[in-house]
Amino acid sequence: MDDKPLGTRLSFCPHCAAKLLIEIPTGDNMPRYTCGACNTVLYENPKLVVGCVAEFDDRILLCKRAIEPRLGYWTVPAGFMELGETLAQAAARETLEEACATVTLGSMLAIVDVPEASQVHVFYRGTLDEGRYAAGDESLEADLWAPDDIPWDEIAFRSGQIALKQFLAQKEAGIEQLHTEIALRNRRD
Protein backbone atom coordinates (compact mmCIF):
# COMPACT_ATOMS: atom_id res chain seq x y z
CA MET A 1 0.00 0.00 0.00
CA ASP A 2 3.07 2.27 0.11
CA ASP A 3 2.31 3.98 -3.19
CA LYS A 4 -1.35 4.71 -2.45
CA PRO A 5 -3.15 6.84 -3.42
CA LEU A 6 -0.96 7.36 -6.44
CA GLY A 7 -0.59 3.75 -7.56
CA THR A 8 2.23 3.18 -10.04
CA ARG A 9 5.23 5.51 -9.78
CA LEU A 10 5.23 7.68 -12.89
CA SER A 11 7.84 10.26 -13.89
CA PHE A 12 7.09 11.75 -17.32
CA CYS A 13 3.97 12.96 -19.12
CA PRO A 14 2.95 10.32 -21.71
CA HIS A 15 1.64 13.10 -23.97
CA CYS A 16 4.51 15.61 -23.98
CA ALA A 17 7.37 13.94 -21.99
CA ALA A 18 7.60 16.81 -19.45
CA LYS A 19 8.43 15.86 -15.84
CA LEU A 20 5.24 15.02 -13.94
CA LEU A 21 4.22 16.82 -10.75
CA ILE A 22 2.15 15.48 -7.88
CA GLU A 23 -0.60 17.90 -6.92
CA ILE A 24 -4.30 18.15 -6.17
CA PRO A 25 -5.92 19.47 -9.38
CA THR A 26 -8.46 22.31 -9.17
CA GLY A 27 -11.86 20.87 -8.26
CA ASP A 28 -10.34 17.58 -7.12
CA ASN A 29 -9.63 16.42 -3.58
CA MET A 30 -6.70 14.05 -3.85
CA PRO A 31 -3.18 14.12 -5.27
CA ARG A 32 -2.72 13.08 -8.92
CA TYR A 33 0.15 13.05 -11.35
CA THR A 34 -0.23 16.21 -13.39
CA CYS A 35 1.71 17.82 -16.21
CA GLY A 36 2.53 21.50 -15.84
CA ALA A 37 3.45 21.72 -19.54
CA CYS A 38 0.31 20.34 -21.22
CA ASN A 39 -2.10 20.30 -18.23
CA THR A 40 -2.75 16.55 -18.45
CA VAL A 41 -4.04 14.90 -15.27
CA LEU A 42 -3.23 11.18 -15.10
CA TYR A 43 -6.02 9.38 -13.28
CA GLU A 44 -5.32 5.88 -12.04
CA ASN A 45 -8.28 3.68 -11.17
CA PRO A 46 -8.99 0.12 -10.00
CA LYS A 47 -8.96 -2.68 -12.56
CA LEU A 48 -11.56 -5.34 -13.24
CA VAL A 49 -10.54 -9.01 -13.25
CA VAL A 50 -13.24 -11.20 -14.80
CA GLY A 51 -13.58 -14.97 -14.80
CA CYS A 52 -15.82 -17.98 -14.96
CA VAL A 53 -16.57 -21.07 -12.89
CA ALA A 54 -17.32 -23.37 -15.82
CA GLU A 55 -18.86 -26.78 -15.38
CA PHE A 56 -19.19 -29.86 -17.55
CA ASP A 57 -20.74 -33.14 -16.48
CA ASP A 58 -20.76 -31.96 -12.83
CA ARG A 59 -17.03 -31.23 -12.91
CA ILE A 60 -15.36 -27.82 -12.78
CA LEU A 61 -12.73 -26.43 -15.14
CA LEU A 62 -9.49 -25.31 -13.50
CA CYS A 63 -6.19 -24.19 -15.04
CA LYS A 64 -2.70 -24.65 -13.62
CA ARG A 65 -0.93 -21.33 -13.95
CA ALA A 66 2.12 -21.18 -16.24
CA ILE A 67 2.91 -17.58 -15.25
CA GLU A 68 3.59 -15.58 -12.11
CA PRO A 69 2.09 -14.75 -9.72
CA ARG A 70 1.28 -18.17 -8.25
CA LEU A 71 2.88 -20.20 -11.03
CA GLY A 72 1.97 -23.88 -10.63
CA TYR A 73 -1.20 -23.17 -8.62
CA TRP A 74 -4.72 -23.88 -9.90
CA THR A 75 -7.17 -21.16 -10.81
CA VAL A 76 -10.56 -20.66 -12.39
CA PRO A 77 -10.06 -18.97 -15.77
CA ALA A 78 -9.92 -15.21 -15.12
CA GLY A 79 -7.98 -12.14 -16.18
CA PHE A 80 -7.97 -8.40 -16.78
CA MET A 81 -10.94 -6.99 -18.69
CA GLU A 82 -9.94 -5.26 -21.94
CA LEU A 83 -11.12 -1.93 -23.38
CA GLY A 84 -14.40 -2.14 -25.27
CA GLU A 85 -15.53 -5.42 -23.71
CA THR A 86 -18.55 -6.28 -21.61
CA LEU A 87 -18.02 -8.25 -18.40
CA ALA A 88 -19.51 -11.36 -20.01
CA GLN A 89 -17.30 -11.03 -23.09
CA ALA A 90 -14.25 -10.78 -20.84
CA ALA A 91 -15.24 -13.89 -18.87
CA ALA A 92 -15.75 -15.91 -22.05
CA ARG A 93 -12.52 -14.63 -23.64
CA GLU A 94 -10.42 -15.48 -20.59
CA THR A 95 -11.87 -18.99 -20.52
CA LEU A 96 -11.02 -19.41 -24.19
CA GLU A 97 -7.49 -18.04 -23.74
CA GLU A 98 -6.55 -19.93 -20.60
CA ALA A 99 -8.39 -23.21 -21.18
CA CYS A 100 -9.09 -23.24 -24.97
CA ALA A 101 -12.73 -23.74 -23.99
CA THR A 102 -15.89 -22.08 -25.26
CA VAL A 103 -18.50 -21.52 -22.57
CA THR A 104 -22.15 -20.59 -22.38
CA LEU A 105 -22.27 -18.10 -19.54
CA GLY A 106 -24.95 -18.21 -16.87
CA SER A 107 -25.69 -15.73 -14.10
CA MET A 108 -23.21 -13.60 -12.22
CA LEU A 109 -21.86 -15.65 -9.31
CA ALA A 110 -19.61 -13.44 -7.20
CA ILE A 111 -18.06 -9.99 -6.95
CA VAL A 112 -14.98 -9.81 -4.76
CA ASP A 113 -13.44 -6.48 -3.79
CA VAL A 114 -9.64 -6.70 -3.52
CA PRO A 115 -8.84 -3.17 -2.28
CA GLU A 116 -5.21 -3.99 -1.45
CA ALA A 117 -4.58 -4.61 -5.15
CA SER A 118 -7.05 -1.93 -6.32
CA GLN A 119 -9.01 -4.62 -8.13
CA VAL A 120 -12.58 -5.87 -8.36
CA HIS A 121 -13.00 -9.52 -9.36
CA VAL A 122 -16.22 -10.63 -11.09
CA PHE A 123 -17.09 -14.30 -11.66
CA TYR A 124 -19.83 -15.83 -13.79
CA ARG A 125 -21.36 -19.29 -13.79
CA GLY A 126 -20.76 -21.14 -17.07
CA THR A 127 -21.17 -24.42 -18.92
CA LEU A 128 -18.47 -25.82 -21.18
CA ASP A 129 -19.72 -26.24 -24.72
CA GLU A 130 -19.09 -29.85 -25.80
CA GLY A 131 -16.72 -30.44 -22.91
CA ARG A 132 -13.63 -29.49 -24.93
CA TYR A 133 -10.67 -27.85 -23.20
CA ALA A 134 -6.86 -27.73 -23.27
CA ALA A 135 -4.04 -25.73 -21.68
CA GLY A 136 -3.83 -22.21 -23.17
CA ASP A 137 -0.60 -20.21 -23.42
CA GLU A 138 -0.79 -19.04 -19.79
CA SER A 139 -1.62 -22.51 -18.42
CA LEU A 140 0.51 -25.60 -17.75
CA GLU A 141 -2.59 -27.83 -17.64
CA ALA A 142 -6.36 -27.52 -17.83
CA ASP A 143 -8.60 -30.14 -16.26
CA LEU A 144 -12.11 -30.87 -15.04
CA TRP A 145 -12.33 -31.54 -11.29
CA ALA A 146 -15.09 -33.32 -9.40
CA PRO A 147 -16.18 -31.17 -6.42
CA ASP A 148 -14.72 -33.64 -3.91
CA ASP A 149 -11.34 -33.62 -5.64
CA ILE A 150 -10.77 -29.86 -5.92
CA PRO A 151 -7.22 -29.10 -4.69
CA TRP A 152 -8.21 -26.40 -2.20
CA ASP A 153 -4.68 -26.00 -0.87
CA GLU A 154 -3.38 -25.37 -4.36
CA ILE A 155 -5.90 -22.73 -5.47
CA ALA A 156 -3.96 -19.64 -6.55
CA PHE A 157 -6.08 -16.77 -5.28
CA ARG A 158 -8.56 -16.16 -2.51
CA SER A 159 -11.12 -14.61 -4.88
CA GLY A 160 -11.16 -17.77 -7.01
CA GLN A 161 -11.52 -19.90 -3.89
CA ILE A 162 -14.49 -17.76 -2.81
CA ALA A 163 -16.11 -18.15 -6.24
CA LEU A 164 -15.59 -21.92 -6.29
CA LYS A 165 -17.00 -22.39 -2.77
CA GLN A 166 -20.03 -20.24 -3.57
CA PHE A 167 -20.65 -22.10 -6.82
CA LEU A 168 -20.67 -25.47 -5.05
CA ALA A 169 -22.61 -24.35 -1.97
CA GLN A 170 -25.30 -22.63 -4.00
CA LYS A 171 -25.62 -25.55 -6.41
CA GLU A 172 -26.01 -27.89 -3.43
CA ALA A 173 -28.70 -25.57 -2.03
CA GLY A 174 -30.43 -25.24 -5.41
CA ILE A 175 -30.04 -21.45 -5.54
CA GLU A 176 -28.33 -18.89 -7.78
CA GLN A 177 -27.52 -15.63 -6.06
CA LEU A 178 -24.85 -13.00 -6.42
CA HIS A 179 -22.32 -13.34 -3.61
CA THR A 180 -20.36 -10.22 -2.65
CA GLU A 181 -17.30 -10.23 -0.41
CA ILE A 182 -14.21 -8.20 0.43
CA ALA A 183 -10.91 -10.09 0.26
CA LEU A 184 -8.47 -8.06 2.31
CA ARG A 185 -5.61 -10.10 0.96
CA ASN A 186 -5.95 -12.02 -2.29
CA ARG A 187 -2.71 -14.00 -2.14
CA ARG A 188 -3.24 -17.25 -0.26
CA ASP A 189 0.35 -17.75 0.90
Place this chain on the structure above:
Amino acid sequence: MDDKPLGTRLSFCPHCAAKLLIEIPTGDNMPRYTCGACNTVLYENPKLVVGCVAEFDDRILLCKRAIEPRLGYWTVPAGFMELGETLAQAAARETLEEACATVTLGSMLAIVDVPEASQVHVFYRGTLDEGRYAAGDESLEADLWAPDDIPWDEIAFRSGQIALKQFLAQKEAGIEQLHTEIALRNRRD
Protein backbone atom coordinates in the same frame (compact mmCIF):
# COMPACT_ATOMS: atom_id res chain seq x y z
CA MET B 1 -14.37 3.84 -30.92
CA ASP B 2 -11.66 5.15 -33.27
CA ASP B 3 -8.84 4.63 -30.79
CA LYS B 4 -9.80 1.12 -29.73
CA PRO B 5 -8.17 -1.16 -28.73
CA LEU B 6 -5.53 1.31 -27.63
CA GLY B 7 -7.73 3.77 -25.77
CA THR B 8 -6.04 7.10 -25.08
CA ARG B 9 -3.39 8.22 -27.53
CA LEU B 10 -0.05 8.09 -25.73
CA SER B 11 3.33 9.19 -27.08
CA PHE B 12 6.05 8.92 -24.41
CA CYS B 13 6.98 6.36 -21.75
CA PRO B 14 5.88 7.69 -18.32
CA HIS B 15 8.86 5.94 -16.72
CA CYS B 16 11.77 6.97 -19.00
CA ALA B 17 10.28 9.49 -21.52
CA ALA B 18 11.36 7.43 -24.57
CA LYS B 19 8.99 7.42 -27.58
CA LEU B 20 6.36 4.71 -27.20
CA LEU B 21 5.85 1.98 -29.78
CA ILE B 22 2.67 0.10 -30.60
CA GLU B 23 3.27 -3.64 -30.72
CA ILE B 24 1.97 -6.98 -29.51
CA PRO B 25 4.15 -7.94 -26.53
CA THR B 26 5.55 -11.48 -26.30
CA GLY B 27 2.91 -13.78 -24.82
CA ASP B 28 0.14 -11.24 -25.48
CA ASN B 29 -2.38 -11.20 -28.31
CA MET B 30 -3.25 -7.57 -28.83
CA PRO B 31 -1.39 -4.32 -29.53
CA ARG B 32 -0.21 -2.29 -26.54
CA TYR B 33 1.88 0.80 -26.02
CA THR B 34 5.36 -0.46 -25.22
CA CYS B 35 8.70 1.16 -24.45
CA GLY B 36 11.72 -0.15 -26.33
CA ALA B 37 14.07 1.62 -23.91
CA CYS B 38 12.87 0.34 -20.52
CA ASN B 39 10.54 -2.51 -21.67
CA THR B 40 7.45 -1.07 -19.98
CA VAL B 41 4.11 -2.27 -21.34
CA LEU B 42 1.28 0.21 -20.72
CA TYR B 43 -1.95 -1.68 -20.20
CA GLU B 44 -5.17 0.28 -20.44
CA ASN B 45 -8.30 -1.24 -18.94
CA PRO B 46 -11.97 -0.37 -18.38
CA LYS B 47 -12.89 1.87 -15.47
CA LEU B 48 -15.48 1.36 -12.75
CA VAL B 49 -18.09 4.05 -12.10
CA VAL B 50 -19.88 3.48 -8.80
CA GLY B 51 -22.99 5.13 -7.42
CA CYS B 52 -26.01 4.91 -5.20
CA VAL B 53 -29.78 5.23 -5.50
CA ALA B 54 -30.36 6.72 -2.05
CA GLU B 55 -33.78 7.10 -0.54
CA PHE B 56 -35.25 9.07 2.34
CA ASP B 57 -38.90 9.14 3.30
CA ASP B 58 -39.83 7.40 0.01
CA ARG B 59 -38.06 10.04 -2.05
CA ILE B 60 -34.88 9.62 -4.09
CA LEU B 61 -31.74 11.75 -4.00
CA LEU B 62 -30.69 13.26 -7.32
CA CYS B 63 -27.99 15.82 -8.12
CA LYS B 64 -28.03 18.39 -10.92
CA ARG B 65 -24.64 18.22 -12.61
CA ALA B 66 -22.41 21.30 -12.37
CA ILE B 67 -19.80 19.79 -14.71
CA GLU B 68 -19.61 18.35 -18.20
CA PRO B 69 -20.60 15.96 -19.60
CA ARG B 70 -24.34 16.59 -19.29
CA LEU B 71 -24.05 19.78 -17.24
CA GLY B 72 -27.49 20.79 -15.92
CA TYR B 73 -28.93 17.28 -16.14
CA TRP B 74 -29.92 15.22 -13.10
CA THR B 75 -28.02 12.15 -11.94
CA VAL B 76 -27.87 9.67 -9.10
CA PRO B 77 -24.62 10.30 -7.19
CA ALA B 78 -21.90 8.28 -8.98
CA GLY B 79 -18.31 8.61 -10.09
CA PHE B 80 -15.00 6.91 -10.80
CA MET B 81 -13.80 4.42 -8.20
CA GLU B 82 -10.44 5.36 -6.67
CA LEU B 83 -7.39 3.18 -5.96
CA GLY B 84 -7.59 1.24 -2.70
CA GLU B 85 -11.37 1.50 -2.33
CA THR B 86 -14.06 -1.14 -2.18
CA LEU B 87 -17.13 -0.71 -4.40
CA ALA B 88 -19.27 0.19 -1.37
CA GLN B 89 -16.73 2.75 -0.15
CA ALA B 90 -16.74 4.36 -3.59
CA ALA B 91 -20.56 4.54 -3.68
CA ALA B 92 -20.68 6.16 -0.23
CA ARG B 93 -17.85 8.60 -1.02
CA GLU B 94 -19.46 9.75 -4.27
CA THR B 95 -22.76 10.35 -2.47
CA LEU B 96 -20.95 12.40 0.14
CA GLU B 97 -18.99 14.39 -2.46
CA GLU B 98 -21.84 15.12 -4.85
CA ALA B 99 -24.72 15.50 -2.39
CA CYS B 100 -23.02 16.14 0.99
CA ALA B 101 -25.03 13.15 2.22
CA THR B 102 -24.02 10.17 4.33
CA VAL B 103 -25.77 6.96 3.35
CA THR B 104 -26.25 3.51 4.78
CA LEU B 105 -25.75 1.25 1.79
CA GLY B 106 -28.03 -1.68 1.08
CA SER B 107 -27.70 -4.41 -1.53
CA MET B 108 -26.19 -4.08 -4.99
CA LEU B 109 -28.91 -2.88 -7.35
CA ALA B 110 -27.53 -2.87 -10.88
CA ILE B 111 -24.43 -3.46 -12.97
CA VAL B 112 -24.46 -1.78 -16.36
CA ASP B 113 -21.81 -2.54 -18.98
CA VAL B 114 -20.97 0.53 -21.07
CA PRO B 115 -18.53 -1.01 -23.57
CA GLU B 116 -18.50 2.03 -25.86
CA ALA B 117 -16.91 4.02 -23.03
CA SER B 118 -14.91 1.05 -21.66
CA GLN B 119 -16.74 1.43 -18.36
CA VAL B 120 -18.71 -0.73 -15.95
CA HIS B 121 -21.26 1.12 -13.80
CA VAL B 122 -22.23 -0.36 -10.42
CA PHE B 123 -25.15 0.99 -8.36
CA TYR B 124 -26.13 0.24 -4.76
CA ARG B 125 -29.36 0.77 -2.90
CA GLY B 126 -28.97 3.23 -0.01
CA THR B 127 -30.78 5.16 2.71
CA LEU B 128 -29.92 8.74 3.58
CA ASP B 129 -28.82 9.06 7.18
CA GLU B 130 -30.96 11.72 8.86
CA GLY B 131 -32.20 13.04 5.51
CA ARG B 132 -29.47 15.68 5.22
CA TYR B 133 -28.10 16.68 1.83
CA ALA B 134 -26.80 19.67 -0.10
CA ALA B 135 -25.15 20.41 -3.44
CA GLY B 136 -21.51 19.28 -3.47
CA ASP B 137 -18.77 20.90 -5.57
CA GLU B 138 -19.77 19.02 -8.73
CA SER B 139 -23.50 19.68 -8.30
CA LEU B 140 -25.68 22.75 -8.96
CA GLU B 141 -28.45 21.35 -6.75
CA ALA B 142 -29.28 18.23 -4.77
CA ASP B 143 -32.87 17.30 -4.06
CA LEU B 144 -35.16 14.48 -2.99
CA TRP B 145 -37.68 13.45 -5.67
CA ALA B 146 -40.93 11.57 -5.20
CA PRO B 147 -41.07 8.66 -7.68
CA ASP B 148 -43.90 10.27 -9.67
CA ASP B 149 -41.96 13.53 -10.05
CA ILE B 150 -38.62 12.17 -11.28
CA PRO B 151 -37.56 14.23 -14.33
CA TRP B 152 -36.97 11.27 -16.64
CA ASP B 153 -36.24 13.47 -19.67
CA GLU B 154 -33.55 15.30 -17.74
CA ILE B 155 -31.64 12.29 -16.38
CA ALA B 156 -28.02 12.62 -17.46
CA PHE B 157 -27.03 9.05 -18.31
CA ARG B 158 -28.72 5.88 -19.45
CA SER B 159 -27.06 3.79 -16.74
CA GLY B 160 -28.50 6.03 -14.01
CA GLN B 161 -31.91 5.85 -15.64
CA ILE B 162 -31.66 2.04 -15.66
CA ALA B 163 -30.71 2.03 -11.96
CA LEU B 164 -33.57 4.38 -11.00
CA LYS B 165 -36.17 2.39 -12.94
CA GLN B 166 -34.96 -0.88 -11.42
CA PHE B 167 -34.98 0.58 -7.93
CA LEU B 168 -38.59 1.73 -8.27
CA ALA B 169 -39.88 -1.36 -10.10
CA GLN B 170 -38.28 -3.76 -7.64
CA LYS B 171 -39.48 -1.76 -4.64
CA GLU B 172 -43.01 -1.84 -6.07
CA ALA B 173 -42.70 -5.60 -6.55
CA GLY B 174 -41.23 -6.09 -3.07
CA ILE B 175 -38.02 -7.66 -4.35
CA GLU B 176 -34.27 -6.90 -4.24
CA GLN B 177 -32.30 -8.45 -7.05
CA LEU B 178 -29.18 -7.53 -8.96
CA HIS B 179 -30.13 -6.22 -12.40
CA THR B 180 -27.52 -6.53 -15.16
CA GLU B 181 -27.75 -4.80 -18.50
CA ILE B 182 -25.60 -3.62 -21.40
CA ALA B 183 -26.01 0.04 -22.38
CA LEU B 184 -24.67 0.32 -25.91
CA ARG B 185 -24.73 4.09 -25.67
CA ASN B 186 -24.72 5.82 -22.29
CA ARG B 187 -25.38 9.39 -23.46
CA ARG B 188 -29.10 10.00 -23.67
CA ASP B 189 -28.99 12.75 -26.30
